[in-house]
């Protein structure tokens with residue numbers, strides 16, 4: 001088993017995981033876990049499951065045995081935490097009114113959501129297509145770029161993730177998803193992502209610029225490139241490019257008529273302290289992909305938003321998904337945006353980020369095994385120094401800390417084997433953040 005390519009999440013077959021599984025003694029939990037293993041197809045990162053969940057509340061998930069854990073992972077769907085009353089009430093009302101809108105019809109929530117997105121986004125980013133999942137939004141964006149530029153080649157990042165379908169794994173670069181899946185889509189060119197511009201390993205502006213210029217070299221030498229696809233800020237291991245990087249990329253795309261597709265499926269809607277992550281960079285994408293928390297954790301929902309000039313695809317269908325204009329998904333998304341605005345959540349996120357940066361900085365001083373702490377808004381990475389005696393990226397210490405946190409009531413995920421990724425709900429209280437950091441510190445003390 002090759003472990004060093006497990007970038008997206010912690011490993012479900014490691015010794016720490018086996019130890020965790022053996023500790024589960026609650027009989028109903030054991031029965032359900034056994035049935036889960038019996039009836040589900042087993043795949044990497046999913047089976048065996050960690051535990052059985054029975055309910056959720058605000059910042060926490062609650063297991064069948066009654067254990068409550070702060071959820072600082074939430075698959076990036078929980079910007080507003082769990083069971084947000086404002087959203088729930090609106091969605092329940094919609095469920096009773098019109099739960100589904102067959103294709104060829106439209107409905108008020110769908111139009112209101114598309115209008116809302118156009119009002120929030122800059123320039124002429126006024127045209128939406130919705131879909132029941134982020135992967136599908138990525139697929140639609142790849143099709144739109146082919147159609148509008150006449151060029152099928154797409155440049156994306158080595159080690160990136162844009163979803164799990166064949167088109168999305170072709171664009172994505174994670175080996176774990178691509179292995180045994182050939183032939184993938186032709187015409188995808190992977191380039192190295194820029195190193196982070198923040199944190200203790202921050203790269204200089206010259207280095208960031210050199211990474212951007214690599215795109216131009218490829219566009220000029222390879223030819224036929226229609227789009228550049230990237231996350232604005234890499235979610236899984238929290239890589240934050242510099243302004244100079246993104247401005248140069250925008251300039252290169254403009255110069256060569258290449259469409260800039262930004263994947264903000266996990267990072268939009270306040271996660272980084274702005275409604276959209278690209279707002280940190282004073283740039284505009286040509287196509288923006290939204291998802292995850294867009295459906296409020298209630299409905300699988302996503303969007304592709306693009307420019308007015310690409311409004312017409314004639315006889316070509318880019319989406320055509322059954323739940324394309326889901327009134328429930330649209331009400332959920334609208335309510336998320338409304339809640340962020342009416343509660344002034346972006347301001348709260350930015351205040352909490354300053355506090356968190358300080359606290360995590362102190363944790364780093366206390367535990368020399370922490371090589372880097374970096375983050376933005378409610379998205380943070382604690383990167384452990386790799387154990388020099390270990391091959392590859394599997395760092396059992398990160399897992400040990402994670403499981404020790406879960407035993408104490410804090411859930412998050414490990415990415416790349418040595419990065420503890422923390423993405424609490426934007427609605428998390430300062431008290432909860434403080435409790436979570438105490439848990440983290442205790443788990444470090446026990447594990448190191």
Ligand SMILES: Cc1ncc(COP(=O)(O)O)c(C=O)c1O
Pocket residue numbers: 133134135136138161162163164231235263265266291292
């Ligand atoms: C950056 C990024 N893009 C796309 C996707 C795919 O979204 P979905 O799983 O909703 O299809 C994900 C999911 O994890 C993601 O993290």
